[in-house]
Amino acid sequence: MDKHYPKSSDPRPKRRRSKDNPYEIYSIGAQTDQPHYYIAFTDSTGVRQELEIDESLFDVLDRFELDDLSFLNEVDNHYERSELTEASLNARAFELPETVEETVMQRDENERLHRAIAMLPEKQRKRLTLYYFRGLTYAQIAEKEGCTIMPVKRSIDTAIENLKKFLS
Incomplete structure (x- = not known):
């Protein structure tokens, strides 16, 4: 045609x-x-x-x-x-999920850290906990304890050095 x-x-x-x-x-x-x-x-x-x-x-x-x-x-x-598989969804994820090994290792490290923190002197342990776990500043901790900033800073720095020794 x-x-x-x-x-x-x-x-x-x-x-x-x-x-x-x-x-x-x-x-x-x-x-x-x-x-x-x-x-x-x-x-x-x-x-x-x-x-x-x-x-x-x-x-x-x-x-x-x-x-x-x-x-x-x-x-x-x-x-x-x-038809998306778990693997393809994980590949698209912004942050990949932890493997079982990574989760176990992280848990072990956290337990070691908490045992080392428990071995610190009471004042160092309290100030370190307030600073790192409660998010308070040196000035807020000093005001709460009725002292200046420098003793708080020194005790936290000393606590960190002691933790390094315990964890190494």
């Missing part, structure tokens, strides 16, 4: 098609008294063929395209997301 009809006059909106769909349908003069309906495809020799079809066949093929589009949308919106 030498004659190629313009698809721009087809009143139907342009649709996404499945890559497996070998044909396309279109109409010319759909709003007129004498509409024409066509199917176009490439034959086995690679030649594009365009055939005029009747309205009932066009309606069946049009319905098939709509069903196919609905299925493609469902796949895009549901199936692909449900």
Whole structure:
């Protein structure tokens, strides 16, 4: 068929098609008294063929395209997301989860640190806890204990040095 009809006059909106769909349908003069309906495809020799079809066949093929589009949308919106694995979700995560080994090591380090803190003299332990675990400043600790900032700073620095010795 030498004659190629313009698809721009087809009143139907342009649709996404499945890559497996070998044909396309279109109409010319759909709003007129004498509409024409066509199917176009490439034959086995690679030649594009365009055939005029009747309205009932066009309606069946049009319905098939709509069903196919609905299925493609469902796949895009549901199936692909449900196929995500735990590994692919973890790879997308902003912060990767800790492994079991990392969790156990962290717990052991925390226990060692707490045992070392418990071995500190009471004043050092109290000031270190207020500064690092309660988030108070040297001035707030000094005000709370009724002393100047320098003794608080010295006792916290000494506590840190003692912790280094205990933990090494």
